[in-house]
Amino acid sequence: MQFELTREYLDEIRDWIAENQSNFINDTIIHLHPADIAEILDELNTEEAKFVYAHLDHDLQGDVLMELEDDVRQKFVETFNSDQLALQLENLDSDDAVDILGEMSIDKQLEVISKMDSENASELVDLLNYDENTAGGLMQTEFIRAKLEWPINRCVIELRRQAEEVDKVHTIYVVDNDDVLVGTLSLKSLLVANSKAIVRDVYENKNMAYVFTNEDSEEVARVMDKYDLVSVPVLNLQKKLVGRITIDDIVDVIREEADKDFQMASGISENVEHDAGILKMSRARLPWLMIGLLGGVLGSQVIGNFEMQIGAIPSLAFFIPLVAAMGGNVGVQSSAIVVQSIANGTSQFSSILSRVRREALLGLLNGLICGTFIFGITWLLQDIKLGISVSIALFIVIFFAAIFGTLIPLILHKYKIDPAVATGPFITTLNDVVGLFIYFGVGMMVFGL
Amino acid sequence: MQFELTREYLDEIRDWIAENQSNFINDTIIHLHPADIAEILDELNTEEAKFVYAHLDHDLQGDVLMELEDDVRQKFVETFNSDQLALQLENLDSDDAVDILGEMSIDKQLEVISKMDSENASELVDLLNYDENTAGGLMQTEFIRAKLEWPINRCVIELRRQAEEVDKVHTIYVVDNDDVLVGTLSLKSLLVANSKAIVRDVYENKNMAYVFTNEDSEEVARVMDKYDLVSVPVLNLQKKLVGRITIDDIVDVIREEADKDFQMASGISENVEHDAGILKMSRARLPWLMIGLLGGVLGSQVIGNFEMQIGAIPSLAFFIPLVAAMGGNVGVQSSAIVVQSIANGTSQFSSILSRVRREALLGLLNGLICGTFIFGITWLLQDIKLGISVSIALFIVIFFAAIFGTLIPLILHKYKIDPAVATGPFITTLNDVVGLFIYFGVGMMVFGL
Structure with missing residues (x-):
């Protein structure tokens, strides 16, 4: 593509607007694609953008309006009175018009609709009834x-x-x-x-x-x-x-959809707009943090059982975060692959069994590699007994984490729970707790405590 | 849509094939959409699928072939000799034909191309030169x-x-x-x-x-x-x-692209096919595990500095995983949002500053909520001094994790590193180590060690 928005061009535009000159709009702007014009308006402040927008013809205004970033468009729409809005909406495809209408308060909706011609209005009123996440909410009534x-x-x-x-x-x-x-x-x-x-x-x-x-x-x-x-x-x-x-x-x-899955895997439970209020954002994140907290409390109880052993050999505590974190990391890796193949609809029963087998094998291999590596380091930094404890525990933890990471999303999916919620904090937390048991269990045996 | 593949219909088809009857193909199968036929073949074994496929006409064969799952198609293609393959490829759009050709060994490619008519062949030979991740690799030469x-x-x-x-x-x-x-x-x-x-x-x-x-x-x-x-x-x-x-x-x-980002955020560094060999899969996952290991070793050194304190108050060790995990969770949440807005191309400088401010505020709020919650529980389960240490440390850790989680992807992006690599293990590991310092620092002050 030819068009690329440069800082120089943007500065030029700002200067022209500051000098109240509008020639540049007819000379250059209107020859651009509506999506490119919208890109420029996104970068200007609301006043500047309105100056440019006011000089476009109605058709182009409609096209540009729909290409703006959501938050820019919303600010823009707020500055129109209901007559202007009615005119703008009539220039848009019905699916776009109803999207904008849907973002307004019910009072504003009533006001704008009363200003539109009745055929256009009745179409939009019908469309407004559909949930925006259904086919009815996405469709337009213009077709041949x-x-x-x-x-x-x-x-x-x-x-x-x-x-x-x-x-x-x-x-x-x-x-x-x-x-x-x-x-x-x-x-x-x-x-x-x-x-x-x-x-x-x-x-x-x-x-x-x-x-x-x-x-x-x-x-x-x-x-x-x-x-x-x-x-x-x-x-x-x-x-x-x-x-x-x-x-x-x-x-x-x-x-x-992809964004939602990504957020869910990252422990954000509601799809929140980038510009949502702090309280709403906090609410979207707290459920996972609470699960993490409860997991941590559970973990503290597990470690509490080994208080005596830690008192005797404090260096056992050094590798608590390593074992816990590795279980989480491996679990997330395994579950990500499963969640993805479920989301892409590629999971027959036969492939499920082979997947669990492959992940288990992979867990054994990666567990062996990581275990060997950590054995060397721990031996070097601390002593051989700790090296043996940490490496054996790590090997077992990685193996189990790979299997849990694979099975949990599959089980959730079977019970019609979106498996995307299973990656991230949930698997991490589970593997933390299980990993601690394994670690101290192995440690006690090795040290003969 | 009308078509839905049921287990009963699939069983019927299997029975017909077992009895070597082919009437059902002309009666029902050929009236389906190629994508639906492919869905059926995906579920059959290779022998059964070939039976059905052989009874379709050449045009339909081409359409069905391209709709098959990648691994099913590959198995399928392997059973064709080069004459059959040449015929199949000539029935396909050039972009699809070159995709299939690209999956073969160079010897097989040469053989198949020599069997095709020279005009078709020369087109495909040209297309084969393009990297499959470029426009040339995606394009077809059929257009008007x-x-x-x-x-x-x-x-x-x-x-x-x-x-x-x-x-x-x-x-x-x-x-x-x-x-x-x-x-x-x-x-x-x-x-x-x-x-x-x-x-x-x-x-x-x-x-x-x-x-x-x-x-x-x-x-x-x-x-x-x-x-x-x-x-x-x-x-x-x-x-x-x-x-x-x-x-x-x-x-x-x-x-x-979305799948790749999801995988990268989950600590899988190469885009590996679901059916790739174990060694290749292991290699894709090891880099992150190694970073996790090094982080864990670093963490062990941090805790090692507080060996004396742990010896004196072993219960300090109980909450190590909680503090570490929460730092990781919060960091991943913050970074996911930033990575997404970068991927969607919505990040001007002004919005970056406001984003960091918002995440910091959110960190304060969530830190306060989680800190208060854990104070109550720790007080109840252990004692008030530990409650004070854990809750203050958690508050600080969450606040910093939110800021790190926001800044690191932004910095990586500035230096042209794909910020998707920043979520998951990297942020988790960093926050683990920093969190441990904060935790023991606070603990020492509270307990006066």
């Missing part, structure tokens, strides 16, 4: 439909008529007289069809992919991914065609 | 191109001619006489254009997005995501059009 009995020519005419409203046309949806989806017509087949044909002759009704309004957005992503679709029709429960979802919205869903 | 001076009618005729070869047409690429890309023509504009117009009149040359063959696949994903594209043209360094990349391949790149 054709009837079975239409001649191809009429399709082309309709396409011309409707195409003004519909931004990106990938597929024409074919419906019967009750608006029930019966098939699809690709633009390619429309272009290559004999002009005397009717839709019924050339439409495709085999392997028609669709989703229902109440289906989860992750399921929509799965369907579009599996069937390599760039758009998917959305049906209500009467199988009537009510909307479509395009792949760009699904790419966002996939990214958010 | 038009010249500037062509009348629209000719475009439609060309489209008819070329459309047989090109599976999904999203956009027609417009080139000049030197094959240099000059713009695009959407099917929609082709449909609504006056039939007497020429391409030059209706093509779009503003904001043309493209990538170069040597660009990284992540950059391709970024461009397609930013500009909401369903396909992107690929240019060589002379700006000649040489291929295109479709969104379905980029969705795979995005998923793989």
Whole structure:
């Protein structure tokens, strides 16, 4: 791509705005892609951004608005009055408009909707009812439909008529007289069809992919991914065609999903916006910290049982964090792989058994390597008895941690609990406690305590 | 979607195959979507799957082959001789064919290529030169191109001619006489254009997005995501059009990227296939385990400094794992958020400062909550002095861990190191060591040792 936002260009823009000059907007800005313009506005302060924005035409305003970062857009929207907002929303695709509307208070929603023309408004009011994590919440009502009995020519005419409203046309949806989806017509087949044909002759009704309004957005992503679709029709429960979802919205869903898994594996239990309040952020993190605390208290009880031994040989305490941490590390590694294959839907029963076997083998190997390594170091730094204790304990801990790390997500998954919660703090904590038992058990034997 | 693979249907299929009946294939299987057929074959054993596969026609075979799970496909491909392989590859899109070819040994590649017709072969040979993580490695050479001076009618005729070869047409690429890309023509504009117009009149040359063959696949994903594209043209360094990349391949790149980050945060340093050898898997995990070990050894040295104190008050040792683990947990939580916003490209300098401030505040709050909680428990279980030591230390550790967890990924990013490597073991290990110092320092003061 050509466009790259440089600090120099940004400074130039700031200077122009400071001098209240607007020529640069018509000279350069409006020739950029809306996504590039949004990138510039993201970097400006709200006042500067509004100056540029006010000089764009309505269509471009709508496109730019949707490309802004969420928090920048929100600040922006707050500075509009309801007349301006109504106008802005009418310029947007319905799925984008309803996203913005959904972020407002109910009073503001009512006010803005009352200012819109009634057809646009009623569409948005319908869309607002859907949960934002369902197909209904993702769909837009702009799409092109054709009837079975239409001649191809009429399709082309309709396409011309409707195409003004519909931004990106990938597929024409074919419906019967009750608006029930019966098939699809690709633009390619429309272009290559004999002009005397009717839709019924050339439409495709085999392997028609669709989703229902109440289906989860992750399921929509799965369907579009599996069937390599760039758009998917959305049906209500009467199988009537009510909307479509395009792949760009699904790419966002996939990214958010990945982010959520990553956060969950890192011990953050709710998906919190970057700019959420401190209390909300704290609440998202405390559950895992509490589990960690309880694990730590449990660990203290385990160690408490060996108070006498520690009093006799304090150096035993030196390697407590090492053994605990290694159990956690190995467990997280093993569980990450399992969680991922579950998330990607690749886990038949046969592969589960072979996975546990492989992880156990891997645990033995890595345990042996790490154990040998630590034996040498501990011998060198302390004494051979401690070396023997630490290395044997570490070997056993790594082996068990690998097996726990593999089994726990599998078990959680079997009981329909999202296994992503199993990585991170949970496995770490469990392995801490088990590891301490093993460590002191081995230590007592070696030292004959 | 309608299709759902049930155990009963799978058992039925197995029975039919066992009885050497093939009617069911023409009756049911061939009416399914290739992705659904692949889902069935994934579950069958190789012999059964080959039985079904052999009864499909060549086109369907190609489609199904590409939808199989990687490891199933590899087993499958291994059972073909080079004549069969050559035939299969000719049925595939060039990007898919080259993926399969790339998985073979160089001898097998030579053999298969010698069996293909020379035009197909030379295309694949060219594509094989590209690194698979670049635009060149992802692109296919099937696309539709038009010249500037062509009348629209000719475009439609060309489209008819070329459309047989090109599976999904999203956009027609417009080139000049030197094959240099000059713009695009959407099917929609082709449909609504006056039939007497020429391409030059209706093509779009503003904001043309493209990538170069040597660009990284992540950059391709970024461009397609930013500009909401369903396909992107690929240019060589002379700006000649040489291929295109479709969104379905980029969705795979995005998923793989997310998987890689997840693995890296879990302490797995190389992206290893699920079915890789044990030695390779071990090598991917050992680097982090070694860092953990060294951290543990360092920790043991820290505790070693307080040997006398532990000898005097062994109960100080009880809470070593708690303090160490909590530092790690908090650090991982903070760093995960930062790593994510860096990966999503949302990190201006101003937001960095505010982020560190927010995380510090959050650390204070969560530290206060956790500290109060542990004070109560420790007082109850042990005594008040230990309660005071543990809770004060925990408070300080959580506060610092939050700050380290935020700063370290930011610093790594500044020095062009992938910050995803910073979460997990690295932060955990650092916080372990620092936490131990704080803990014993506080303990000494409280107990007056």
